[in-house]
Amino acid sequence: MTVPVVDMRGISVEFPGVKALQEVDFRLFPGEVHALMGENGAGKSTLIKALTGVHPLAAGEIRYAGEPVAFTAPAQAQAAGISTVYQEVNLCANLTVAENILLGREPRKFGRIDGRRMRARAAELLARIGLHIDPGSVLESHPIAVQQLVAIARAVAVDARVLVLDEPTSSLDADEVAELFRIIRVLRDEGVAVLFVTHFLEQVYEISDRITVLRNGRLVAEHPTAALSRIDLVSAMLGREMGLLEEIERRSGTPGQAFLVAEGVGRKGSVAPFDLEIRSGEVVGLAGLLGSGRTEVARLLFGADKADSGRILVNGKPLRLTGPRAAIEAGVAFSSEDRKAEGIVADLSVRDNLILAMQAARGWARPVPRKLADELVAKYIELLDIRPADPDRAVGNLSGGNQQKVLLARWLVTQPKLLILDEPTRGIDVGAKAQIQKVVADLAAEGMAVLFISAELEEVVRVSDRVVVMRDRQKVAELDGDVGVDDVMALIAGGGDHGVDHGVEKAVAS
Amino acid sequence: MKNRLLWPVLALVALLILNVVVTPTFFSLRLQDGHLYGSLIDILRNGAPTLLIALGMTLVIATRGIDLSVGAVAAIAGAVTCTHIAAGGNPWVAMGLALALCAVLGLWNGFLVSVLGIQPIIATLVLMTAGRGIAMLITEGQIVTVDSPVYRQVGAGFLVLPIAILISLAVLGLVALVTRRTALGLLIESVGVNPSASRLAGVRARTIIWTVYVFAALCAAVAGLMISSNVSAADANNAGLWIEMDAILAVVIGGTSLAGGRYSLTGTLLGALIIQTLTTTVYTIGIKPEITLVFKAVVVIAVCLMQAPVRVRVGGRVRGKQGVPA
């Protein structure tokens, strides 16, 4: 290969209290498609933002086209030829396609925008990527996939040498992805360096030439795609932390009755219809990569999103899931993966956060008595080891692990029959992680049903009695608890290179 | 919490000191015929309607809302009461009617905001515009004067202290009690701070929002009764004109953010007092009373800048959580 167009050496980025990236090296060559892989919190977005000047570097050096650079704003990086297309289309849906492509550098005559020339130029750029739509049409009149392609047209309109695509495919269907890939290949053949972030392994193997894997802010591996098997890729992404945590004692008791049964529950564009049975006193693990549909399953079961097919039975009776309240009344609790946006109420105290669900269920007129609240708070602060042990502290000031424990406690005080935990251990320290795992095991031993979602396979396999595997928004397998991490990993990786496909089908059929 | 109230307290203290310097007898109170008189009493009495409306507004703003229609609602309350009394009705029944009608108007606002999901500022703009028309419809465009000793008590009566002050303080106490003794305060703040988390925790946001708009309308109604009772007349055009702006200012000066979330009733009380004291101060230090508005503008800007989300540090660098796209 030639000289890298982007060469990042020893990059570290720090946020208050967090080392988001630690000494990461990254290279990008002209005319290659380079996939950047990693789970949530691995540092993919941070690396991109470090490159485009959104985040300042704590350490390290960036060379662009051989010269050291230090962009301080995305506009600078863009002017230099590094264009970024984000997952959420960052265009103005209320403007026309031509304006979205050219605004800021539109052709002008005496300060007046030359509409005709602008549309002509836009049409040229659209033609370059083979997209034939009316440049004068309003952007929001097009489906999201086309909007994404328009964003790419804008990105390459500046003669970009580097094109960063941050999860551009997460909302596209197969045909749309194919169209996108066709365009990526056109650009690659023109010598553009493409940095591609996605969660879909199929796509990585289809389009990329090289793969860089990050995990927990560190560089794990950089390989030519052809030299990295799926199983190795998944294992690099998910990592293995064997031996770090104490072994959780597996319970010997048999699980009780089926508490919740989902029959053909699904939602178009979110997750394909699936069957699932969760029994009292068992922990069901949900394994899969980000974007595999694992979170969507949880949201459907809780009524946070509405299913458009299938039905849910609780204790054998059909449940009309009109929303979270219906689920809560049926004894289902759900702790979202997005702690900040959908979990904590940051400005309120630990006490208020802890009793929120209980209070919501009682209605405003029947407050949780102060004495009871204090008892509950004291109990759970001790039980879950919430620190600092100050009930009046605003929960936003606690560390991630302790916030997570407060959220766990919020649901435990309502004594649910089924507890759905979506990535309860993400981004928290090892100690807190072990504590949460132990609590989950204890709860199940006391008869609670738990649906446990985690990106860490070790963890899923260790705490679960059964493991459900998700891939590409489908349930692909259901395995017994004594399954090995490697088996699950093979199922998640899918593909043919390890001969696991056969096993998948069998598992699905069973 | 304490920190948030620092600037309003300082502003109020500064205003009071200024008054004492100019008028040494500013703090003196005298008892005459069992009625308490004095500059401080005047401030409290004149500020009573604003305080009432600001209390309702505080809860609305805490849920990320705003209610522009309170001035019009106040006018309607006065109009209904005076028209009914003028037609020979019982003043108690008249006031009851007014409160009931205004509760319905609050339900209407709450319906637009919580059920139809219309932005609060536009949803309440409808009633702000139409409300004065409705008030004039009720009074048939006249200024309806009444002669009812019972009704006069609401705004101009005394029970050692002016009754208007007692009503406002009673409502303040009631709100404080209800929001703290029930879970209403907690749920209002939780909806205001993080609506999606609240929804997932099972909070009935719709009921909460509906409740605060009804409460705001009721506060406005009582304030409207005070205003109209004070002059024993209903003026559909001018009663409660711009009082929604004063109320919003009182809330904001009191440290409750227009972005919703944590609210402070004490802050709102301080805010209302600052606004009223300012008006009085301008008068006592001998500036033309009409110019009060200029001072109001200056105080608003000063207090808001002190509490602005983006602070200016020494050296002029601007800090804030703006600018970093998620």
Add this chain to the structure above:
Amino acid sequence: MVAPEVGAVPAKSPGSASRSARSRGRVNVPKRFLPVIATFVVFVATFGVGSVRYEGFASGQVMANLFIDNAFLIVLAVGMTFVILTGGIDLSVGSVVALSTMIAAAALQAGWPAWLVVITVLATGSGLGLAMGWVIHRFGVQPFIVTLAGMFLARGLCFVISVESVSIKDPTFRDLATGSIELPGGVTITYGVVIALVAVLAAVYVLHLTRFGRTVYAVGGSETSARLMGLATTRVKIGVYVISGFCSALGGLLFSLYMLSGYSLHAVGMELDAIAAVVVGGSLLSGGVGFVIGSVVGVLVLGTIQTLISFEGTLSSWWTKIVIGALLLAFIALQRIIVRRT
């Protein structure tokens, strides 16, 4: 926006909701013209009702009077449209109108030449707008509060100049005010109408044919995106308040021609009329959607209702407010339906 909606807790997760909402957006272009078309239909309908019911209503002069009586409001609505398109709001316009009439009247009384008065008034209005825009941008205080303070300030400054009404006796102003232009068909209009129409044309030009104007729409559509696209969002966010201030001052000058006096209590509540005209004209208060022409038609609708009610005679003036409130509601509902379908 000043007060983000809280009631609109969607039944789906935010992400999936917006995604599916967008991907279904195959409705074609006319959608964004729909509210403006609706406004126009309402205008034609109200005017039609008047023509059928009252003799002499459907005359060119009644139509021309609509413009004459509302010239200042048209200019205000133009400025307000800019602000609302970015998702802001300007509550100060009515007070700035009053301040402008006051400055004009007082300066003319003091013997200033008319041209200097005009420049002073326009500069004051623009300066106030600049100051408000700067505070909004720099300190992140909500536009609602800042322009509310601006409203108090401008109204207070009026009283500083004079508490009494000051009449305008300057011959230039009087000539401008009383002068009329004869159009074919015996219809006459005032110079104020011409100025208002020029302002409208200028606004249309700026909004649709300059980078500034397109950035106004971009900021209203998505400020984050606009910034990531490298557009001059700061300049636009402050600039719209300058434009609104300028338009208020210009509207104030027209108003002083109309009233031939400066008075502190002129134009009380006119900001609400301007906002109502913009909303009835089909703009979204959340920004990004709307047209100046819509706002102009919005003003005409409000004017027609007023004319209708004055023609009716038996109907009292307060019906105007109730009808405007109902219209506001109807248009908000219409917008909701369109947005939901998107």
